[in-house]
Amino acid sequence: MIDSRAIGIDVGGTSIKAVIADRRDGRVLLERRTPTPSPDPDGRGVCATVARLADDLPDARDLPLGVVVPGIVDESRGRAILSANLGWRELELAAMLRESCGRPLALGHDVRAAALAEARWGAAADGDGVLAFVPIGTGIAAAILVDGHPLVSDGWAGEIGQELLADGPFAGRRVEEVASAAAIARRAGEPDAQRVAARVAAGDPVAARVWDGAVDVLATALAHLALVVAPRTVVIGGGLALAGDTLLHPLASRLRDRLGGIRVPDVRAAVLGDRAGALGAALIAGGSS
The missing domain is CATH 3.30.420.40 (ATPase, nucleotide binding domain)
Known part of the structure; x- marks a missing residue:
């Protein structure tokens, strides 16, 4: 049977939220939250925190991982172009996160990701x-x-x-x-x-x-x-x-x-x-x- 679970991590201006969700129906099976490191102009604090959150989720090492961040994000190039709240500019964030987490992952934008969720399981x-x-x-x-x-x-x-x-x-x-x-x-x-x-x-x-x-x-x-x-x-x-x-x-x-x-x-x-x-x-x- 195919495992439909995945890890989703949302980096916010004040907190980072991690969930294990069932992608068939959007059920949240497990949730963890931690404060967002600040200031963090080079993104290394956020990358380390994301890696720690992902590693601390039980029975989840082999699950696919998605990470979304605020600001101007170019997913196709894996770059965080600008984030005023986090102080980032032109970070190769996907590569940094993959190195910190030691696993493949998808990088996305927080608002576009939330739109996908509302379209799949929510108001739309x-x-x-x-x-x-x-x-x-x-x-x-x-x-x-x-x-x-x-x-x-x-x-x-x-x-x-x-x-x-x-x-x-x-x-x-x-x-x-x-x-x-x-x-x-x-x-x-x-x-x-x-x-x-x-x-x-x-x-x-x-x-x-x-x-x-x-x-x-x-x-x-x-x-x-x-x-x-x-x-x-x-x-x-x-x-x-x-x-x-x-x-x-x-x-x-x-x-x-x-x-x-x-x-x-x-x-x-x-x-x-x-x-x-x-x-x-x-x-x-x-x-x-």
């Missing part, structure tokens, strides 16, 4: 065609799947959070400086965006103004994305997805207003939570997605 498992997965947390990015295949463009595809706003009250700022979960919390004076969402639901006018501005900016960014790649489904992930209908209802409405007669994507909340990246890493392990 009933769909096909073009999917956009948009996690909204510390920053904002998008992963675009076309019939299940990620759009990579040498690692640069999907950086919608970096769009510079040309007009309106936030002119001169970037999308993620206004509409990310971290930006919303900061502008409302709260520790996280969920607190802001709770204040909005309770009718707080100050929180509502912050929220309204963020939803406007996010709807504009998603409209631009929809006009170019026409996704059937947009899955919202990250911390802001926990706001549920407080976010999804006004976002879908304003997106519809901006698109006029153009097809409006179905906007949904992600369902796999912060395991999505690690599950996607397990999917790409051994070259399978």
Whole structure:
């Protein structure tokens, strides 16, 4: 019988998550987490931590391994081109990880991997065609799947959070400086965006103004994305997805207003939570997605 298990490791800005997952149904069979080494400009601390996590997983030495990281990642060349959160630039990361782990592995991008997992087992498992997965947390990015295949463009595809706003009250700022979960919390004076969402639901006018501005900016960014790649489904992930209908209802409405007669994507909340990246890493392990 073929072993359907694989190891997926998701390197985040604050923690590294490792799972053993069953690739038939996405079940997490085992999970481990550890803090991400920081600072780590040469990537060696992360490579050593990934190797230790993989080695500590029981009965897993012969399982295929996938590792995903944030930033600009060119999977075809095995390079981490840029990661502002981790301080990396132009690292031959796949080769470094293989040397540290002493085994073959697949390198991927955290957001594209999470999109694969949501498309296989999560919020978009009933769909096909073009999917956009948009996690909204510390920053904002998008992963675009076309019939299940990620759009990579040498690692640069999907950086919608970096769009510079040309007009309106936030002119001169970037999308993620206004509409990310971290930006919303900061502008409302709260520790996280969920607190802001709770204040909005309770009718707080100050929180509502912050929220309204963020939803406007996010709807504009998603409209631009929809006009170019026409996704059937947009899955919202990250911390802001926990706001549920407080976010999804006004976002879908304003997106519809901006698109006029153009097809409006179905906007949904992600369902796999912060395991999505690690599950996607397990999917790409051994070259399978």
